Amino acid sequence: MANSKTSNSYYPWLVVGMLWIVAFLNYFDRILITSMRDPIVSDFHLSDAQFGLLTSAFLWSYGILSPLGGYFADKYGRKSVIVFSVSVWSAVTIWTGFVTSYNEMLVARIIMGISEACYIPAALALITDYHKGRTRSLATGLHISGLYAGLTLGGLGGYIAELWGWRYGFQVFGLFGIFYAVILLFLLRDTSKASDTQPEAIKTLERQVNLVDSFKVLFSESSFRILLFYFCALGIVNWLIYGWLPTFLKEHFHLGLGEAGFSATGYVQVGSFIGVICGGLLADRWSRSNSKGRLYIVIIGFTLGAPFLFLMASTSVFLIGIMAMLVYGISRGFNDANLMPILCQIVDSRYIATGYGFLNFLSTIIGGIMVYVGGMLKDAHVDLSIIYQVSAVLMLIATWSLFAIKIKKTSY
Template sequence: MKITKMATGRYSWLLVGLLWIVAFLNYLDRILITSMRDPIVVEFKLSDAQFGLLTSVFLWSYGLLSPVGGFFADRYSRKKVILFSVLVWSAVTVWTGFVGSFHEMIAARLFMGVSEACYIPAALALITDYHKGRTRSLATGLHMSGLYAGLALGGIGGYVATLWGWRCGFQLFGAFGLLYSFVLLYFLKDHQVTPANSAGSKSNKAEKDISPFKAVKILFAERSFYVLMFYFGILGMVNWLVYGWLPTFLKLHFNLSLGEAGISATGYVQVGSFIGVLLGGLIADRWFRTNKRSRLYIVIIGFTLGCPFLFLMSTTPAFSMAVIAMIIYGISRGINDANLMPILSQTIDARYLATGYGCLNFLSTIIGGVMVYLGGRLKDANVDLSIVYQVSAIAMLLACWSLMAVKFKNIE
């Protein structure tokens, strides 16, 4: 039995490593488009609102399908849902490198949203299955650092577009994802609690007990779930305004080149976020030994300190100060990302963990998609993006304080 536990412990960290690469590709493939804005706009003769719509369509389809992807991961197999997601979104990424019109680009972004919607709820739930209590925040945070790496290197799209054309990046990274899916097919394993589970008893019980109607009834019976919905909605608004329009803001506000703006917008925030997931995961897991609300408190503290720096970034005339502000805000976001799924796991019925996260993802990304499109409309109307970021900082601060109302039902 000791050998089995040791093997499971080793695999729980191997799992994080395997999914780190998937998380990297997940955000790299979706964010490439923002750092390649100029050549895409020129080729297809787009307005800022139309370019914003490319990200909005992705987010709307991603959000709408997130609860469905989460439900399939809860009811059937997390491994199969992850594999399906990686295969389809990688194929769509390759397709994006060959599109011939704006309407075809819209279609590709829609299908990318549908396919990527299945990944995050299933992956975070699988990590939560393998990591209990004292390692959960750190494991989640390390996985989320893959997203940051993808966002950071997504900024290299501006350089790729300059050297080889904007289509090359989509074709290259999409092909890599297709190849990596075969690695996952061999190494990825669903969590098995007991030997009896491997014989199929868990699967049969899950298929009998879990239904869409029961999921909705149980999730929305929790008052704390509504608080988390409000928080995720504001988080999605702020995150996607940063993801979608920060390269453009930096380019205009500080007179940077396309490549400099792209790598700065993704790089500095992600450096801070990487520091944040490590600090947030380690501190929350250690604090958890004496305070079961540690993960909630560390998120509130993180954004209370970080949101003023998002405000500062949008107002300072000095690029060096903006860099510092982006890094510190990134730290607060990393602390948040390391602890969101662990907080949810303490709040709702464990049988519907992936479904619950999918519902929150739905709300977050739908609102995020609206805001990315609205950001383009505001820019077309000559509204300075700095005002958008100032409002975002204040809204995020208020949203994090609302988390004090969350009540826990699980202590694990």
């Protein structure tokens, strides 16, 4: 058994480092398929609708199962759920590299969505178990940066497909994921096994957690309901950016397809990398003197960032648009570093992962719907600039609703 000194020194940061790699794989494996569109469509003779369904099926299964994944992490422990999740989605990634039909690939994407849904709530809960007040936001932010890296580098799938064929990428990264799951099995520990000086962590994991009771407790909290409204607005805006920003930049600023695609992910992601680090450091420092420090960092972030999203949709100067995307990305990073720590301050500690899972569920489902609604509005000749302007106003209103949240816990 590790001693207290070991648990309180390097190991909590080792947990962040180990899970950073998993976070990278989480987004890289899921996004790989989008950058390999042409050879996959050619191999299986797919229509655009059929190819789009591969992503939609993933999102639906991922969103619907997220609350259940969080519940499993609360009930059975974070490590078990994390290792199970990585193992299954990596096996499915390998399977994707060997599929022989479109229907088989569709089933693989659904199973991948189910397995990946278990990871994020469990991982963030484990990180906040290890990282208390002084390091919680920074640790969360560093982990989230792994998701950004996976999303950004997922575009390499196109180059992999050109050099070795589209199946090769799935097979190689799937095998790496299986190997890494074995490493996690031996190195990763729940806090209940990290030290015999943490009786509260042990008690938390040993309590009986019931799914129905979890939802009753969570939804009885007015602050959690406010967070749900905020997260819905955030999901709408983020998925409109994921789904339609390349098209907007191409049409609005008259960019080429490649430049528009790179700009849509590159500038926002760079800003987000900066935001999770700076937002994490600032929030950890502010929270030492003010229990609402983390909450205020998120509010300040989008109070500044939402108007810049509006500016991006309004300007005709691409350089100003780049600056606006960077600032909005920073504000999103402020949010991502602090959302889970804020949740830890307002809900019962037994239901942290379940609560985050439900937030993930609502954001993904509503966001996925909004990608479709954005297409409908565009078909109805509603300019994307108007859609982004309205989204910016909605984001600002939702952000200011966070002032009504009541913080219950001031130290950890």
